[in-house]
Amino acid sequence: MTFSYVSNYDSTKLRGMDDPLTPRPWNLSDEIIKIASADKKLLDIGCGTAFKLIPLAPYYAEIIGVDISQDMVNAAKILVKKNKLPNLKIIHGDSSHLPFANNTFDVITCMVSCWDIPEIFRVLKPEGVVIIEHIGCEDKKEFKLLFGKDEQGWRGQFLDYQKDEFLDSFYKKFSLLFNSVSITEGYWRTLYSPDGLLELLKFTPTIRNFNLNSDIPIFQKWLAQLENKEKIPLIQNRILIKAKNHEKII
Template structure:
């Protein structure tokens, strides 16, 4: 997908589902951390916390006690509408969801003590600008080797044929260039077992793992063949490759 196609896709998913995959039945083996647990561990009750690319706000609403005020931003109006509805349903009084581009964060310099960002783009200069001195920035991203057996089956996919580690190294270099210190990176490659065909279809239709999945009948033929080859007693086997960067200003 090009940038415009991805934005349109992301906005459509936001209106339909938010970034909520709780209905997908999947067991993972080998995940080294839970990202928002790590965010909580690096936050204080008195902090102002910004979540960039918050999606439907589902993850941010799971850590409402981590900080004094939690603000989620997203460039998709569809996602933010879902996020605001989720906040209203939760009755959380210290969470705000705002339609905002990560390249133009509309807050003063040094406003936040903690900034989190999961599976979304960010602008290192803007992150550095709105993060207070001594503040912590945490990002988790999808590695290029994610869902590799699926990408090989389809012959296309998100970051297909890009060397693993490319994005992580780029982000670490950019963060260093804008003045971050104590930059640490972590990686894991977990095994995922999707319980049913429907779980895998939901994932592929609501993420850009296989761009434009389902627009041709051939995609479903390939998927059925993939399931036959990767079905195990635990479920349909694939992988989740993730990396995390923690940087202090």
């Protein structure tokens, strides 16, 4: 069963509050602005509600956000309209069949979503740059382990991977098409409320087939033994992939 996002995903409770004692290892927005210029075209794959694209709009000539979920596309269009950004467009589409011509974009980003490297390669200009933030396999590990295994393995997203093989697989896949690939990983801590964690479980694929009836008792039992139930610390793990310099002649 594939997981479908709805716009409830964009809730401050679900995102939690980053612990100021453990700053994020990079600022994704800064990374994307660093390579911006007023004549460049950016594509964001799996844009969700597009809230991360709003601050980027002044730095690019044009930004297109694409998402497979119609609910997300509708929510993103409302947000773009509210912010009056004529250079930011939202399109319904799938990362594996991007509705764009070859060599269209200078920059392609994908923030915690799905991507297809040959499709990125096809629509990216030869001198273009890719920036991807992906969930690491140690993300919220202790929490995910609580929900055990099913017939496919650990139910927690990416728990079945070993860290080195996970990072290496990204490096190998991108290196097939790009000459310059860099992979960085990092950790920080986010503080969640019980409601925020419940939203995370309900509205994201963090736990495969999360079931309100059978999984809530597990969650509540774990919650009961925590000292501070309003600021629950979970370790976040992300991977930053940057790729460029592809030799293509189309």
